[in-house]
Amino acid sequence: MTEFSFTLKATDGQARTGVIHTPRGEVRTPAFMPVGTAATVKAMRPESVRETGADILLGNTYHLMLRPGAERIARLGGLHRFMNWERPILTDSGGFQVMSLAELRKLTEDGVTFRSHIDGSRHTLTPERSMEIQRLLGSDIVMAFDECPALPADRARIEDSMRLSMRWAARSREAFGDRPGHALFGIQQGGLERDLRADSAAALTNIGFDGYAVGGLAVGEGQEAMFACLDYAPGMLPADKPRYLMGVGKPDDIVGAVKRGIDMMDCVLPSRSGRTGQAFTRRGVVNIKNARHADDPRPLDEACGCPACRGYSRAYLHHVFRAGEILSSMLLTWHNLHYYQELMEGMRQAIAAGSFDAWEAGFHAGRSEGDIPPL
16 A cells, blocks of 8 residues: 655755655645635536646644534545545644634633534543544544634743643644544644744654644735745644645745745635635636626636636626526536636746746736726
């Protein structure tokens, strides 16, 4: 059986391209992971997601433990079989959702007790239970259980949270055990405090993980502050392991993160935007609900080869969105995921060729020269 490993193939400045090897297939990096929170990428068939170029999907421990339940998914053959996706799956630990979605939370050294946002039922999530749930799901990449405070927050709150997360990281490592072919990623915390980020990275490296995430960003601090943190945070993590920035983001966020040494990203934005009538293109964002598209025979993007652009006009997409047709969500989501995967492929090629700076300049110039207003 293929062991989990990471091969770094080329660098250009801080930008990196490589391959994550797993028993279920290779993941080309930098990689964007479409989010299948509840065992589905909304409005997409798994086969269609793969056709966009995605190598890996993200599922979520919190949502799947509540519905349909990790034990049920295990009885049905695991998450891959359950959702008909045979390639790698990364599962978030549930920590972020517990803090942001669950009701009546009680945080202790042991873990978090909370009530479900679905039906009010009472649950406890600890590092050990998070590892158990992700094992039952059959995740290829498991995330350590952590706590993630929203920003802004005072330094004392951020430091207490980081120290707790590091203790939970050690417990996650012990509970994960020895699982050949599966990987466990630790999550760096510390907010925007450089010394706390360094302490967190040192603690995680001492514990030892198969990959490392930069957590606690894209939680309200803004792009400028996020990039300032990414100027140093990824470099604190082992260079021979994958680096994952959680919950990011918009196309220019992704490009800026890759420029600063990030290998993996995920975000609900391409699918959520597809459902709300927004399409990402080389020249910016098309708001298909706008009346000016009602008589426009052009595709969303003349250079795009996705089904929405190959077969449908802006006028038609405007019509089905205004009519509330499900096809609107399907086509726009497909287009957005296709765009994101083309973005990643463009960066992989540019890094390999040593031309990332020129590629990045072209990316920004194309968006600024267009007549499409930004989000």
